[in-house]
């Protein structure tokens with residue numbers, strides 16, 4: 001066995017030191033710290049265990065989770081009622097969604113199945129099997145981006161769902177796990193909300209580096225005490241194309257917040 005160089009031994013010490021996430025890179029410049037500015041509030045189905053949220057051509061698509069209550073829906077953003085809603089099989093737990101080229105993709109948590117649905121009718125076109133867990137999903141012009149609860153984002157083919165590559169997301173040099181719902185924006189960034197926190201991060205998908213952290217705790221603070229007792233975690237982020245605004249909600253939240261990310 002070769003003797004390890006001192007620098008390697010130091011790196012190994014850093015990797016195994018402490019109880020935080022793994023060191024994966026030089027810390028670099030610290031991530032920008034932003035907060036949410038609430039622009040408007042829209043109603044949200046308080047029975048929706050939100051797992052995926054995306055706007056496409058003026059319509060809001062939403063996917064939900066938990067066995068027996070997983071579905072995907074579409075509604076005009078400015079309309080109070082859904083245009084259509086389609087359930088998943090009762091034994092499946094729905095996760096992230098995204099809309100590409102006339103189809104809606106919907107992940108499942110531990111069922112290993114991605115559903116591909118017609119964008120307009122939401123009827124099922126096909127199912128694709130994959131390994132591991134499914135959490136969040138968003139689409140870029142040349143690939144899908146998927147989270148699985150770890151610090152890795154996986155890039156997948158927009159037609160076959162084949163893995164094309166992956167990147168480890170890190171903030172201040174440390175891997176950042178529990179990346180949940182995703183949102184791809186036109187400027188090439190990937191936003192993720194972080195499970196069990198009220199934090200959203202802006203990720204450079206080429207390097208995995210977190211360039212900004214957004215404190216979204218002001219949203220839960222806006223809910224009444226009674227509502228706050230009933231809701232689950234923040235989850236669901238959708239960019240409003242052509243603007244600097246996002247829609248953000250959570251699991252069982254009665255409100256869909258329209259926000260800006262500001263210093």
Ligand SMILES: [Ca+2]
Nearest residue numbers: 053182183237
């Ligand atoms: Ca999204």
